[in-house]
Amino acid sequence: MLRKASLVSLCLTLVVIAGCAEPPTQQIQDAEKALKDAQESGAATYNADEYAKLEGTLAALRKEVADQDEKFTLFRDYGKAQQLSASAKADSERIKAASVEKKEEAKAAALQAQQVAEEAVKATQDLVAKAPVGKDRAAVEAIKNDVEGLKSLLKQVQASIDKEDYPAAQTQAKAIHDMSQGVSVEIQNALAKVGKGKPTKKK
Amino acid sequence: MALDQIHKTLAAVICILCFLMGCVQAVPPDLLVALEAIDQDLIALRAPEAAPEEYGQFVRQWVSLKARVQLDDDLITWPWESSDLENELRRLYIMGERTVSQLHERQTSQHRTVQAKVARLEERLHTITSKVESIDGRILLGEKAVQTDLLVKQARSFFEQKDFQRAMQAAEKADYAFKAQALLLSQELGRYADESRIAYWQTLAKQTIDWSRIHQSTAIVVSKAERELTLYKSGRKVLSYPVRLGFNGMLEKRFQGDGATPEGRYRVTDKRGQGQTQFYRALALDYPNAEDRRRFDLAKKSGRIAPAKGIGSLIEIHGADNELLAQTLGCIMLDNPNMAVLYEGVSVGTPVTIVGALTKENTVALALSELVQRRDEI
Numbered sequence: 001m002l003r004k005a006s007l008v009s010l011c012l013t014l015v016v017i018a019g020c021a022e023p024p025t026q027q028i029q030d031a032e033k034a035l036k037d038a039q040e041s042g043a044a045t046y047n048a049d050e051y052a053k054l055e056g057t058l059a060a061l062r063k064e065v066a067d068q069d070e071k072f073t074l075f076r077d078y079g080k081a082q083q084l085s086a087s088a089k090a091d092s093e094r095i096k097a098a099s100v101e102k103k104e105e106a107k108a109a110a111l112q113a114q115q116v117a118e119e120a121v122k123a124t125q126d127l128v129a130k131a132p133v134g135k136d137r138a139a140v141e142a143i144k145n146d147v148e149g150l151k152s153l154l155k156q157v158q159a160s161i162d163k164e165d166y167p168a169a170q171t172q173a174k175a176i177h178d179m180s181q182g183v184s185v186e187i188q189n190a191l192a193k194v195g196k197g198k199p200t201k202k203k
Numbered sequence: 204m205a206l207d208q209i210h211k212t213l214a215a216v217i218c219i220l221c222f223l224m225g226c227v228q229a230v231p232p233d234l235l236v237a238l239e240a241i242d243q244d245l246i247a248l249r250a251p252e253a254a255p256e257e258y259g260q261f262v263r264q265w266v267s268l269k270a271r272v273q274l275d276d277d278l279i280t281w282p283w284e285s286s287d288l289e290n291e292l293r294r295l296y297i298m299g300e301r302t303v304s305q306l307h308e309r310q311t312s313q314h315r316t317v318q319a320k321v322a323r324l325e326e327r328l329h330t331i332t333s334k335v336e337s338i339d340g341r342i343l344l345g346e347k348a349v350q351t352d353l354l355v356k357q358a359r360s361f362f363e364q365k366d367f368q369r370a371m372q373a374a375e376k377a378d379y380a381f382k383a384q385a386l387l388l389s390q391e392l393g394r395y396a397d398e399s400r401i402a403y404w405q406t407l408a409k410q411t412i413d414w415s416r417i418h419q420s421t422a423i424v425v426s427k428a429e430r431e432l433t434l435y436k437s438g439r440k441v442l443s444y445p446v447r448l449g450f451n452g453m454l455e456k457r458f459q460g461d462g463a464t465p466e467g468r469y470r471v472t473d474k475r476g477q478g479q480t481q482f483y484r485a486l487a488l489d490y491p492n493a494e495d496r497r498r499f500d501l502a503k504k505s506g507r508i509a510p511a512k513g514i515g516s517l518i519e520i521h522g523a524d525n526e527l528l529a530q531t532l533g534c535i536m537l538d539n540p541n542m543a544v545l546y547e548g549v550s551v552g553t554p555v556t557i558v559g560a561l562t563k564e565n566t567v568a569l570a571l572s573e574l575v576q577r578r579d580e581i
Binding site: 048049051052053055056057059060064080087137138139141142145146148149150152153156167174175176178193 | 250255258262265266267274357366525528532
């Protein structure tokens with residue numbers, strides 16, 4: 001009788017233990033949310049290799065959970081899944097922080113390049129303002145046209161920054177800066193050819 | 204004693220077995236190191252950005268297997284037992300090696316393609332810029348020229364950063380911008396390649412020369428495309444001089460300040476000698492004439508010219524106030540020695556016919572043809 005009671009209690013204990021082997025749903029959800037946060041922070045762009053590994057970890061986690069789910073209830077063990085969830089969450093947070101930092105660095109570089117380009121275009125505009133207004137203005141008319149073009153291009157840099165496409169903004173700003181300097185040299189050469197402004201002439 | 208011996212032997216066997224089992228690891232460490240190296244190679248090849256699918260496929264398996272290696276480190280295997288994990292890692296290693304090799308090949312090929320494309324774009328930008336300059340098309344293109352320049356520079360910049368995908372995107376945009384430039388120039392200056400228009404200009408010039416012969420008088424014909432002024436006396440060509448035109452000279456004059464040099468039949472209305480002009484010597488023309496006014500009014504009515512715009516005036520053939528200037532505001536400018544000769548040979552009332560071009564193979568038509576050809580080549 002005593003033996004039977006022991007057996008029943010052992011079975012009950014096993015059932016209770018088996019019943020406790022539930023997948024770590026909350027931890028998995030937390031890990032997935034952390035991955036999404038990392039992705040939204042620009043990890044796929046600014047930390048592409050780490051982000052890909054993170055996606056790999058999540059895939060491994062899902063596979064581990066699926067493998068355990070397939071097992072008979074009594075043999076399920078979600079310990080590894082828990083470990084993977086915790087590691088994925090921690091990695092996601094680390095990668096998110098690193099991506100935010102890299103993104104900020106890229107933004108700062110783009111903003112600095114934008115400022116340099118704006119200053120170069122402004123300097124070119126100032127030079128154009130000194131250009132003749134009389135018949136000699138013919139010499140700088142085409143250059144003025146280019147300066148207007150450069151001013152318009154600065155809007156593209158801002159558009160790229162607004163879209164958070166900092167690498168594009170940086171290359172655009174750098175190109176505008178170079179072009180402005182080229183135009184400035186052209187204006188200086190043209191101004192060297194013409195004297196001071198002469199009376200305006202209708203044409 | 205015998206029992207003791209048996210015990211000792213059994214203990215030794217157990218120890219050896221334990222030792223063997225303890226030494227056998229599920230995965231050889233050098234395999235893990237080799238896979239780590241493959242991962243680093245892929246990162247160095249920018250696989251995460253350049254080939255996200257291939258890298259994703261590799262890394263998902265790599266991370267998953269690495270996790271299993273870490274999680275299964277308590278697994279005991281017999282030395283003769285094959286390890287599924289090791290087999291999978293070996294398969295991944297082979298796949299990884301293949302991916303590295305493919306990416307390397309692809310990247311080398313991309314590098315070559317983009318390098319050639321960017322170099323071709325730069326060469327075309329250079330050629331097109333000089334062609335556009337030669338036909339006074341720079342202002343005509345407006346912002347398109349700097350826009351194209353920017354795209355070419357961006358393509359170069361991305362190429363140098365080894366971002367081939369973006370470099371190619373910028374190059375494609377630059378291609379499109381080149382095509383748009385060529386199209387705009389063809390639309391605006393296509394009349395220089397239009398046979399019927401050239402025939403019309405030839406007729407105008409011929410009538411002027413005929414007039415000179417019939418009236419035993421002088422007449423001037425200016426061809427804008429060739430930038431040439433020819434003086435006829437009694438229908439015979441007596442001299443030809445190079446001229447400089449307006450900063451937008453190849454266009455047909457539409458309104459004041461557009462920098463275009465007008466086309467049509469004019470007459471010298473006044474001769475301005477020393478002290479009467481700032482341009483050494485000047486021959487004033489009767490621009491705008493009745494035909495110019497009719498065209499201007501029509502364009503204004505149809506909205507092609509803004510209401511506030513004026514038709515302009517004071518178009519002259521004159522000398523150079525500044526010899527270094529390459530362009531005028533719309534007048535026809537000669538070097539002073541040439542102007543002196545012309546001034547002496549021309550009287551008030553002399554007909555001056557200004558045409559776009561006199562031959563089909565004029566410089567503008569040739570430049571346009573080359574631009575269109577290059578547009579198609581890109």
